[in-house]
Amino acid sequence: MKTRWTSAVALFLLPISAVAQYKDAVPGYRYEFPHDHFSHPDFQTEWWYYTGNLTSADGHRFGFELTFFRQGVDRGSPTTSPWDVRDLYVAHLALSDLDGGRFLHAERTNRAGPGIAGVSETDRRVWNGNWQIIWRGDVQVLQAIDESFSLHFMLQSAKSPVIHGQNGVSQKAEAPGRASHYISLTRLNTSGEIELGGRKIQVTGTAWMDHEFFTHQLDADQIGWDWLSIQLQDNTELMLFHIRRRDGSIDDNSAGTFVDARGNTTHLHNNEFTLESTGSMWTSPNTRSVYPLRWKVSIPKLGIALDCSTSLSAQELASSGGLLPVYWEGAMTFDGRKREATIRGVGYLEMTGYGRPVKGLQ
Secondary structure: OOOOOOHHHHHOOOOHHHHOOOOOOOOOOOOOOOHHHOOOOOOOEEEEEEEEEEEEOOOOEEEEEEEEEEEEOOOOOOOOOOOOOOEEEEEEEEEEEOOOOEEEEEEEEEEOOOOOEEEEOOOOEEEEOOEEEEEEOOEEEEEEEOOOEEEEEEEEEOOOOEEOOEOOEEEOOOOOOEEEEEEEEEEEEEEEEEEEOOEEEEEEEEEEEEEEEEOEOOOOOEEEEEEEEEEEOOOOEEEEEEEEEOOOOEOOOOEEEEEOOOOOEEEEEHHHOEEEEOOOEEEOOOOOOEEEOOEEEEEHHHOEEEEEEOOOOOOEEOOOOOOOOOEEEEEEEEEEEEOOEEEEEEEEEEEEOOOOOOOOOO
């Protein structure tokens, strides 16, 4: 989502008095670009989420994730030093070697300090150490260097930004302000290089970017979610999410968006689509969380019926110290029908709350 309530939230929860410094996401927000691609410090939590499916010249398949989180800590006190903490920055990096059967990931946490991490509209940049996104017009340059692998990509947006939800907000729970302002770039034509195992591998494919900012989202009975991004071969896209409640039901605020080939959007209410797990469970050897890896997607009003699966079960992100929330985020393939035609696609699936309920976003 995303609805991506992950590490920044769990690590840096604020007392009620501090949270009160920040705005809630409420209807009527007026989006402006490129301004809204960058930081919104009046909101407590913000993230920029990049995922994609790429292929080398010899057909070898990869998936990747690079995520930047900004977590507000104190907006009220004056800044007297570059080391004062007004915001904390977390980043996640992952590479799914789909045909090689490997999943590699890393994480980092920094304060802004003297340029260590941050978001700059002036420089058109989002960064955490040597992991960064730089905007050059409609092209984004992605760089992430880790000990075990590195990514160097150019991402060209093929469509205008998509605003999810209704009246400027993606509602997640019933109370006012339990929502986010949620933007996506749903088709980023991607090319570049993966450095892995001493080799430089040229790849091409498509990526997806989510940008959300908010202060509150979940209520106490919402324990997790299932989220899908889908890029179909007919140049259309889907974003769908289910919020799961403690009693096993699906929350009525679950929703989605269909993006047609020209970039026009259709909001999907919870009762207009289904996400159904169909078995093929995978148990994490690290956390013992059990995840469903095969899904069916049905959207009768659009004539869409898809089967969703992955060739790599182990795409779970869990910190070595156990301090960060655990979530599964992985590259997926889609096969099915749209109206009378067969269709295929690629995308990403995110699942949270399967080991223990997600907390900290109330």
